[in-house]
Amino acid sequence: MEHRHVGRTGLRVSRIGLGTMTWSRDTDEHEAAEQLRELVAAGGTLVDTSASYAEGGAEELLGSLIGTVVARDELVLCTKAGVRRTSTGPVVDASRGGLLASLDASLARLGTDHVDLFLVQSPDPRTPLEETASALRQAVVSGRARYVGVSNHAGWQVALLAGLLDDVRDRVGLAAVEMEYSLLQRGIEREVVPAARAVGAGVLAWSPLGRGVLTGKYRRTVPADSRAASPHLAGFVQPYLTAHASAVVDAVVMAAGGLQRQPLEVALAWLARRERVASAIVGARTAAQLRGALTSLDLELPDEIVQALDDVSAPVVGYPERF
Template identity: 50%
Template sequence: MQRRRVGSSGLEVSRIGLGTLTWGADTDLEAATAQLTAFVDAGGSLVETADGYGDGLAQETLGAVLAASVPREYLVIAGRATLPGGPLGDSAARGALLTGLDATLKRLGTDHLDLWQLPAWDATVPLDETLSAVQVAVLSGKARYAGLVAPRGWQLATVAERGRALGAITVPVSAQVEYSLLARDVEAELVPAAVHHGVGLLAWAPLGRGVLTGKYADGTPADSRGASATLAPYVEARRNERSARIVQAVLTAADGLGTSPLAVALAWVRDLPGVASAVVGARDAAQLAASMATESVTLPAEIRAALDDVSTPG
């Protein structure tokens, strides 16, 4: 699998990343082990996790896989802070952030994150205090790089400029955002800001939360996320008339290219300007293999243009 630099930093990641949203819940330890082993064997490196996935269960599961099956040094682990409440607060305050980071490292059974992703903005805490947590984490070796989660364009620009003033280690190298044919609102402000400031994009939910695979075109499969009590609202948010038109265009493109709708949707996101990696989730190793198989797929210019046109935000 090809690797890319994250923005203008020296950090390299596989251009397809593996998400762990369902690990420890819908994805048990055996299935998670099979996924991560197949991912690494195919040349994948970026693994995304968060302390809010299953209230820490996803990270505990990833830690168990690392301890038993996959060497830690093979991975670039991106850990996302979701700021759970506690004695030190639930904000982007230095104490809360660093306490959360220590808990994440303990669950993972590792001494560092390759990429520590912070909430983009907290108006209740001085930005310099939040960035000081990054300084502490990097200088202590607990984080190698820092990024942001779902910032707006002006927020990313503000953090990048203030980070440069405080020192290079506090400058964000990445922004993890939802980005797909069904979710292109980030192109208005965030994408131009990221490209300008040398911040790489980690495209989350590049398959439109599964809708772009076409699996929901005729209903809700019993084994899909849309049938899960916990994930159904997550999927339903992307099922509407506009989405149906875009899905039909993806199905038509896939038929013309002799490939899968998944490959078309994923390749569209993966090769956008500024995108360092497209992060996919999977129910099992077979489903993950379908995403990994897109490595050889490149969309012709005319098909990309047609998909751009049908999915342009209103």
């Protein structure tokens, strides 16, 4: 599998990464172990998790498999902090204390002394970005994280944080932005991608299959075993069960038919060509689903198909991005 540098850093990640959002909830230890084996056998390295996934359960499951199913040095571990569960529901907390305490707990669950990439999962309007940046710097300086970045942040926040981390004394820097990016969600092309380009950060794309919709499985009905039929994930999929999304999916299915490939392969191959994308993080529920994604690695889309997909999925861009 191709490995790519994350932005201008020395960190290299596999073109396809493994997401763990469903681990310990919809994906049990046997399926999780098989997914790890499939990823590494294909040459993959990146495994993405979060302290908030299954309230730490995903990290615990991943930690139980490191050293038994796969060696720690075969993986690039990425975890996220900044969303914690309380008695009244999830709370965003990107404070210095919140981020560093979450990182320490993540390391304990993962059974390692460091992660390769540590991300702030969500913007916190109550915490100054200067404080968030200081926590990220401390994570690197203390050795608990090798690189840092953000997830789900706006372009101006990416740029400001990068400036706050740009210090000639330690060169911590902002390595990565992890954002939802697919043929069904190209919003980051307006400001986040230009910001990442300007500061030298790489893009990690979560939900590269449009929350599963780009597989084509929702074209006629909602399968009983799908995320859209799951009581805790139905709302996650629902925004892409629209007429606009259907038009994009139809174009992907048509392209896949002409190439004699699967729709998800076309969707992933399209994303692999996008600017600054270092890895597409596939949140497979089963090992079979991950194997399907891995088959996309040898697919090079003809330019005319790329252009057609660009046209049908083009995001709305206006003032001030286009003036």
